[in-house]
Amino acid sequence: MVGKFKISTGRILSEPAPPPETPARPGYGFEETRRFLSERFQAAAESVRSLPAGACPDGYLVVEMVRHPDRLDKREFPGHFLQYLGLTLL
Numbered sequence: 001m002v003g004k005f006k007i008s009t010g011r012i013l014s015e016p017a018p019p020p021e022t023p024a025r026p027g028y029g030f031e032e033t034r035r036f037l038s039e040r041f042q043a044a045a046e047s048v049r050s051l052p053a054g055a056c057p058d059g060y061l062v063v064e065m066v067r068h069p070d071r072l073d074k075r076e077f078p079g080h081f082l083q084y085l086g087l088t089l090l
Contacts, residue, residue, distance in 0.1 A: 041085075044063065048061060048063070060088075063087075065082075
């Protein structure tokens with residue numbers, strides 16, 4: 001038996017919610033993801049190349065990468081890919 005839950009209007013929800021009318025969009029395909037990331041990495045590389053030498057002490061530069069909250073699981077972290085690019089993870 002499914003437990004009963006009170007929702008914000010005070011009604012009791014005792015039945016499972018019906019499935020959504022439209023199916024969820026599947027994840028991005030490989031080619032779409034590759035194209036998207038390639039464009040962003042190229043833009044980042046051009047930006048880094050244009051920095052003055054003083055912005056990169058000892059030839060190092062710190063770059064922040066923001067990941068989607070749905071992909072915060074450690075096993076989905078692209079560490080091998082970033083190391084392949086020659087990046088050092090901090």
